[in-house]
Amino acid sequence: MSQNTPPHSAGNTTPAPQTDGLTGGGTPAFSPLYQQIKSLILQSLQAGEWKPGDTIPSEFDLAARFKVSQGTVRKAIDELAADNLLVRRQGKGTFVATHAEQHIQYRFLRLQPDEGDQRSEGPAERNIIECRRLRAPAEIARLLGLRSGDPVLQVRRVLAFHGVPAILEDLWLPGVPFKGLTVETLAADRGPMYALFETQFGVRMVRAEEKIKAVAADAESAPLLDVAQGTPLLSVERIAHTYNDVPMELRRGLYRTDTHHYRNELN
Template sequence: MPAPSSDSTTDTGPLATPAFSPLYQQIKALILQSLQAGEWKPGELIPSEIELAGRYRVSQGTVRKAVDELAGDNLLVRRQGRGTFVATHTEQHVRYRFLKLVPDDGDLNREGPAQRRFLECRRTRASAEIARTLGLRSSDAVMQVRRVLSFAGQDGAQVPTILEDLWLPGGPFKGLTAERMASFRGPTYALFETEFGVRMVRAEEKIRAVLPDAEQADILQVPAGTPLLSVERVAYTYNDTPMELRRGLYRTDTHHYRNDLS
């Protein structure tokens, strides 16, 4: 494999912009290529910094800086005395990365895992809007899923709290069924990762307050006219490839949306 270029500027004059990214960013991109290609799968140990430095013909410090950024992006996980591993959605610290609705008392353990009820899981044709969001052609196949997530209330009874609609590209998620999703005990993104080979690495969200229609209010068991939080998420795998459009309606009478900024 050719060594990354260490040139950083052009020779076109004093106002020239950098022609190449910093060296550690080039190494980060090369490691990302290997992750995307599946050379190192979720949960697997990647080569040591010394081995990677030899592979890319750069210093160990350059590799360390690239790995630090990938760890900061939750794509790699450092384990003291064991090495660096590819992050996986089955790990506890990653599991709640995309879970932003938390009970008002802040105790995620009190209400236990969400009870999932699937109302629909079918293969259909993408509308123009869905196709555009997922980078597909109009009428390409998509998987459409509708589910309700319920949490234990103060009296222990399950309270429907989130109504979600998901759209997924039909190709990568061929064979997805409601039964398969319902029987999987871990997070949905862990299912996508372990059974379909699709790892969500980042997401973009749009949040607004809305009023539910009659069907949505009935499913969530709230009076008509109850304000709900609408969260629209596009989740991406490596190389910024969109792999999921998710639209959720959240009750906020006992929960709130929390986002940690850093």
């Protein structure tokens, strides 16, 4: 399973396990107990033992289960919480993070109005233009970690703020995990699309990378965004990953930035 021996170390009456077992073989890598616990918790998350929004067992319960001290479990959970996989709530418990209840909705959307307003914008109007199944072209397949020709879903939609179109985006999703996704499902849904992915398909998006360029609106995109051809637009290519860094979505967006901007924090 994991890369190291699990933290059981048989019947120690005295405290610290810390032993790595396996003197032979080739496990030169040392990984601290709390990292191993972190991996075990992650496995439970991947396996769906606890679903988004669920509360996971208390630190003491987990400590008992893994035969370590509560402090060690705590450190593991600390890191998972820092990665936004778990959410701690004092007095209540620790919960599996979700795109739904999370009051920072649209966590991955960095486009925001230039001044004032802040996030009073609300969820924007969605308009699905297209939703079809196809066989993955080579490039799409590569970015999604699939083979050319594997089934994928493509969705095209426009997001608008106050009636003004602002985002045109194409999504590609691997066909297998998203079997059964239809334009009706998407259209009927309110709230973040990633929340729908969680509830309907058990796919939780955890992390994403974006590559941004400036491009000119072409004949196809210009009318959809209600701008003149040649207007500079932000091109945003996003690859979103589930647990374990498995890519699960490719998204290519064109953002109008005349009244909005892409906001980023550098640390």
